[in-house]
Amino acid sequence: MKRIITATVNNSSGVLNRVTGMLARRNYNIESITVGHTENPAISRMTFVVVVDNQRSIEQVIKQLNKQIDVLKVSDITDESIMSRELVLIKVFSCPQQRAEIAAVINPFRATIIDVGKESVTVQVTGDQQKVEALIDLLHPYGIKELARTGITAVKRGHKVTNAEERVVLIN
Amino acid sequence: MSTKLRKKQAVASSEKQMMKGSKMLIEALKQEEVEVLFGYPGGAILPTFDEIHQDGIRHILARHEQGAVHAAEGYARVSKKPGVVVVTSGPGATNVITGIADAMMDSLPLVVFSGQVATSVIGTDAFQESDVMGLTMPITKHNYQVRDVNELPRIIKEAFHIATTGRPGPVLIDLPKDVSIETGLFDYNQEVNLPGYHPTIMPNKLQIRKLVEAVSSAKKPIILAGAGVLHAGASEQLLEYAEQQQIPIASTLLGLGAFPGDHELFLGMAGMHGTYPANMAIYESDLLISIGSRFDDRVTGNLEKFAPNAKIAHIDIDPAEIGKNVETQIPIVADAMEALKELINQNGVKGQNSLWNEELKHLKQEYPLWYKEDPEVIKPQQLIERIYEKTNGEAIVTTDVGQHQMWTAQFFKFKKPNRFVTSGGLGTMGFGFPAAIGAQLAEPKTPVIAFMGDAGFQMTLQELSLVQEMKLPIKLVIVNNSSLGMVRQWQQLFFEERYSNSLVPVQPDFVKLAEAYDIKGFRVDHVAHLDGAIEEMLAHDGPALIDFRVADKENVYPMVAPGKGLHEMIGVKPE
Numbered sequence: 181m182k183r184i185i186t187a188t189v190n191n192s193s194g195v196l197n198r199v200t201g202m203l204a205r206r207n208y209n210i211e212s213i214t215v216g217h218t219e220n221p222a223i224s225r226m227t228f229v230v231v232v233d234n235q236r237s238i239e240q241v242i243k244q245l246n247k248q249i250d251v252l253k254v255s256d257i258t259d260e261s262i263m264s265r266e267l268v269l270i271k272v273f274s275c276p277q278q279r280a281e282i283a284a285v286i287n288p289f290r291a292t293i294i295d296v297g298k299e300s301v302t303v304q305v306t307g308d309q310q311k312v313e314a315l316i317d318l319l320h321p322y323g324i325k326e327l328a329r330t331g332i333t334a335v336k337r338g339h340k341v342t343n344a345e346e347r348v349v350l351i352n
Numbered sequence: 353m354s355t356k357l358r359k360k361q362a363v364a365s366s367e368k369q370m371m372k373g374s375k376m377l378i379e380a381l382k383q384e385e386v387e388v389l390f391g392y393p394g395g396a397i398l399p400t401f402d403e404i405h406q407d408g409i410r411h412i413l414a415r416h417e418q419g420a421v422h423a424a425e426g427y428a429r430v431s432k433k434p435g436v437v438v439v440t441s442g443p444g445a446t447n448v449i450t451g452i453a454d455a456m457m458d459s460l461p462l463v464v465f466s467g468q469v470a471t472s473v474i475g476t477d478a479f480q481e482s483d484v485m486g487l488t489m490p491i492t493k494h495n496y497q498v499r500d501v502n503e504l505p506r507i508i509k510e511a512f513h514i515a516t517t518g519r520p521g522p523v524l525i526d527l528p529k530d531v532s533i534e535t536g537l538f539d540y541n542q543e544v545n546l547p548g549y550h551p552t553i554m555p556n557k558l559q560i561r562k563l564v565e566a567v568s569s570a571k572k573p574i575i576l577a578g579a580g581v582l583h584a585g586a587s588e589q590l591l592e593y594a595e596q597q598q599i600p601i602a603s604t605l606l607g608l609g610a611f612p613g614d615h616e617l618f619l620g621m622a623g624m625h626g627t628y629p630a631n632m633a634i635y636e637s638d639l640l641i642s643i644g645s646r647f648d649d650r651v652t653g654n655l656e657k658f659a660p661n662a663k664i665a666h667i668d669i670d671p672a673e674i675g676k677n678v679e680t681q682i683p684i685v686a687d688a689m690e691a692l693k694e695l696i697n698q699n700g701v702k703g704q705n706s707l708w709n710e711e712l713k714h715l716k717q718e719y720p721l722w723y724k725e726d727p728e729v730i731k732p733q734q735l736i737e738r739i740y741e742k743t744n745g746e747a748i749v750t751t752d753v754g755q756h757q758m759w760t761a762q763f764f765k766f767k768k769p770n771r772f773v774t775s776g777g778l779g780t781m782g783f784g785f786p787a788a789i790g791a792q793l794a795e796p797k798t799p800v801i802a803f804m805g806d807a808g809f810q811m812t813l814q815e816l817s818l819v820q821e822m823k824l825p826i827k828l829v830i831v832n833n834s835s836l837g838m839v840r841q842w843q844q845l846f847f848e849e850r851y852s853n854s855l856v857p858v859q860p861d862f863v864k865l866a867e868a869y870d871i872k873g874f875r876v877d878h879v880a881h882l883d884g885a886i887e888e889m890l891a892h893d894g895p896a897l898i899d900f901r902v903a904d905k906e907n908v909y910p911m912v913a914p915g916k917g918l919h920e921m922i923g924v925k926p927e
């Protein structure tokens with residue numbers, strides 16, 4: 181199962197190394213990691229997507245992260261009401277005649293074409309994993325030349341969501 | 353000078369003064385009441401060694417950095433104070449890697465200072481540069497590189513705090529040469545402020561109550577005591593609790609001494625070379641209470657077959673140990689002492705385990721540890737057992753790694769805490785001898801005996817110089833089976849007696865070796881001379897090295913073969 185873990189950490193040199201080194205050495209399967217400052221420049225926030233077999237493993241990941249002196253707080257936010265986003269750049273093969281078609285395909289995803297070359301266009305899309313992957317699937321038939329993903333970053337919502345709101349999340 | 357006096361002087365001179373980094377280091381060590389440093393000088397750490405010279409703080413010059421760090425470990429294990437190590441950059445630092453990893457595995461508090469090349473050339477493959485931060489990150493509780501001399505006091509204070517609190521462990525401070533020469537403000541009165549580090553000391557009352565209830569309804573309870581009891585200094589509480597509740601006790605290798613080895617509730621060591629009663633009791637138990645042990649694979653055997661009917665309660669100061677290897681029903685994150693005190697206070701209803709205790713008593717009588725004596729050849733077990741008897745079990749004992757280590761764990765019944773110094777988690781050959789030096793320095797008046805294999809001793813024997821220099825009255829017992837005994841045993845049992853590289857055809861003359869260092873040395877190769885030799889060794893009031901020639905194909909039994917469960921021991925009785 182996939183879990184989304186966030187950690188606030190001291191923004192000290194080597195902290196990313198500490199955390200990723202620990203996860204690798206303890207044999208955890210990390211799908212993505214994002215890191216950046218928080219509102220406090222002395223503190224960074226990391227978001228991990230971890231693939232584990234069971235609940236016990238995820239507890240171990242959290243405990244091992246907590247054990248690092250530079251790690252301040254760890255949460256498994258998978259089951260919380262969260263907003264998660266990933267930015268993806270997709271370079272798709274496209275002859276000039278196909279550009280309009282691609283533009284139409286990406287439009288409902290609020291994706292944009294940010295570069296146009298002789299035989300390719302580059303699409304930028306932001307969203308949660310489901311949305312991003314749906315778009316990648318749709319673009320596959322055109323031929324994907326290059327793909328760059330940032331990995332997921334996430335925060336908890338400011339208030340509890342209802343189901344109706346959740347639906348809004350899916351399409352925006 | 354007494355440490356108290358030293359500290360006072362240090363305080364007086366430490367009121368926010370400007371000073372060089374190297375001097376800060378020494379001042380901070382005095383504030384921490386450090387009595388002795390273990391180390392080896394070299395280019396990048398020379399400013400610090402100059403300060404050591406000028407100050408006169410005690411420094412033990414090992415003959416190899418590995419010797420220094422193992423000595424610091426032995427010192428820490430016995431004194432329960434942090435061992436402090438000072439080495440140079442590059443090869444000095446890489447030479448302490450083994451010891452740091454060892455201390456990490458066995459939760460020993462060390463503060464290691466490694467010199468580093470100047471900050472301006474870090475990252476350029478400068479002379480004697482190595483990425484000590486990267487190298488030690490996975491084997492330290494925490495590590496620091498000092499980039500600004502003004503941060504040095506805070507970093508040292510944090511290092512000592514981290515090394516000695518919670519689950520103890522090694523902390524390394526990488527000190528670039530320029531930082532140690534620069535001048536900055538020394539202020540050691542700041543509070544330690546580590547928002548990411550708050551070890552849980554007090555147990556959760558609800559969980560304690562759960563355990564009390566579990567004990568009350570248990571028919572087959574057992575306590576597995578680990579080194580956490582020793583780190584917490586909770587031996588007395590363990591004894592009181594076990595007696596109050598009449599719960600039998602098994603120990604891990606590193607937990608030996610936490611509970612009196614001759615007590616009627618004591619079943620012996622558990623695990624691969626543990627006793628049959630201890631292992632069977634764990635296998636059959638309906639309530640297993642682990643206190644400060646981490647369910648290492650050498651203790652559990654095959655996890656699938658581990659304590660299949662037991663409810664597991666686990667008391668540990670490190671939450672990450674709970675549930676790591678064994679699923680736990682009653683997790684208690686706490687210092688072992690606080691948890692035990694709380695359990696004693698609760699004074700719960702005793703379980704219905706008198707029948708179980710009787711059964712185990714019989715098992716103990718039925719399956720004692722065994723070996724067969726020989727009319728001529730000294731048996732290694734016999735050697736250790738005789739030394740145990742002749743010292744009344746009062747000595748501090750260190751071991752190296754291998755068969756002799758297991759035999760010591762089996763036949764030396766430790767009655768008091770912090771008397772047994774051994775490398776458990778990492779299983780580091782070369783540990784036993786330098787660790788004995790550190791142990792003797794921690795307790796100059798207590799007899800120290802180092803049991804060593806003929807192979808492991810040769811890994812760090814250069815430290816004989818140190819014994820010679822300080823005339824430390826350590827007794828070096830070489831359990832000489834002319835082989836890498838433990839390796840040979842595994843090859844005999846699991847590789848059809850193909851003794852690849854485990855029989856040692858050539859050895860130094862250990863007696864002459866001792867004499868070369870002006871240490872009393874002699875050889876014993878017949879049972880008839882065994883007792884006399886032991887007495888002579890113990891009576892000698894200086895260092896002595898004895899080459900005990902023992903049976904060369906003896907195996908450590910009983911044994912849980914790899915992949916087997918604790919109940920599937922072989923060699924439980926003489927064939």
Ligand SMILES: Cc1ncc(C[n+]2csc(CCOP(=O)(O)OP(=O)(O)O)c2C)c(N)n1
Pocket residue numbers: 752753754755756757779780781782804805806807808809831833835836837838839
């Ligand atoms: C540094 C290191 N290298 C290798 C080993 C693997 N090993 C474990 S026991 C052993 C044999 C030790 O032989 P000896 O020191 O003579 O002790 P004995 O087993 O004979 O008592 C070896 C090679 C180890 N534990 N540590």
